[in-house]
Amino acid sequence: MSLPEKVRLVEVGPRDGLQNEAQPISVADKVRLVDDLSAAGLSYIEVGSFVSPKWVPQMAGSAEVFAKIQQYSGVTYAALAPNLRGFEDALAAGVKEVAVFAAASEAFSQRNINCSISDSLQRFVPIMEAARQHGVRVRGYVSCVLGCPYEGMINAEQVAPVARELYAMGCYEVSLGDTIGTGTPGATRRLFDVVSAQVPREQLAGHFHDTYGQALANVYASLLEGISVFDSSVAGLGGCPYAKGASGNVASEDVLYMLQGLGIDTGIDLERLIAAGLRISEVLGRASGSRVARARHAQ
Numbered sequence: 001m002s003l004p005e006k007v008r009l010v011e012v013g014p015r016d017g018l019q020n021e022a023q024p025i026s027v028a029d030k031v032r033l034v035d036d037l038s039a040a041g042l043s044y045i046e047v048g049s050f051v052s053p054k055w056v057p058q059m060a061g062s063a064e065v066f067a068k069i070q071q072y073s074g075v076t077y078a079a080l081a082p083n084l085r086g087f088e089d090a091l092a093a094g095v096k097e098v099a100v101f102a103a104a105s106e107a108f109s110q111r112n113i114n115c116s117i118s119d120s121l122q123r124f125v126p127i128m129e130a131a132r133q134h135g136v137r138v139r140g141y142v143s144c145v146l147g148c149p150y151e152g153m154i155n156a157e158q159v160a161p162v163a164r165e166l167y168a169m170g171c172y173e174v175s176l177g178d179t180i181g182t183g184t185p186g187a188t189r190r191l192f193d194v195v196s197a198q199v200p201r202e203q204l205a206g207h208f209h210d211t212y213g214q215a216l217a218n219v220y221a222s223l224l225e226g227i228s229v230f231d232s233s234v235a236g237l238g239g240c241p242y243a244k245g246a247s248g249n250v251a252s253e254d255v256l257y258m259l260q261g262l263g264i265d266t267g268i269d270l271e272r273l274i275a276a277g278l279r280i281s282e283v284l285g286r287a288s289g290s291r292v293a294r295a296r297h298a299q
């Protein structure tokens with residue numbers, strides 16, 4: 001299979017990234033980050049999460065962030081909506097696209113959201129109905145697709161029914177997440193090969209973590225499987241919550257650098273993306289998690 005000509009990067013830094021950073025950041029800094037990302041040419045930005053700030057204090061103020069960002073036409077500004085209450089809050093904030101989150105691992109589902117995989121999918125039914133009524137698009141996530149911090153290896157056969165269910169209930173796209181970053185390129189190819197028997201490849205996305213240094217190799221393996229949408233996080237925001245000090249989300253700058261080298265079009269300006277990442281890293285008081293950004297700015 002030849003490589004896709006175009007790839008869409010789903011920028012998850014402001015949500016998946018900042019949510020997993022120890023340090024909470026101000027609404028103004030979040031707004032600046034999202035505006036920087038829009039200016040860099042990202043066409044999809046996951047801006048925040050409508051979840052109780054009691055559980056996820058880093059995501060407090062998501063409605064305010066939505067109200068203050070500059071919304072470019074043609075750019076999707078999405079939010080995570082873990083339950084109907086969250087969906088209603090997102091709707092009230094004018095959000096046009098939400099994401100829901102399931103796991104491929106039973107143990108992870110129990111420990112992370114306190115219910116079985118099938119119960120978690122049932123909880124999405126009213127969200128899907130409300131979304132249809134209000135013309136809101138829903139993107140589905142499946143976590144732990146290649147490994148689980150509690151169960152170890154996860155087989156593609158465990159992932160396929162969860163992805164199929166999300167797609168069948170109306171998610172227009174299902175993103176498969178290697179939450180602990182243990183996946184390797186062979187397992188990644190097999191994953192998409194197996195899951196694409198249930199969900200069309202055009203409706204699948206890859207979400208890779210670099211905890212074991214495999215993320216870019218896994219993105220490339222996915223490209224070979226005809227996958228053309230990838231989640232990534234500017235400056236590699238969001239460490240790995242299951243391995244202290246380890247890297248989590250693959251850095252958007254690094255994915256973009258590789259895609260540019262492959263001659264694949266994304267519409268994103270690498271220099272502006274690097275600048276956006278350096279700015280938020282400075283706010284967090286740490287070095288960028290992007291190797292490309294560090295290489296370009298090493299003195």
Ligand code: MG
Binds near residue numbers: 207238249
């Ligand atoms: Mg992630």
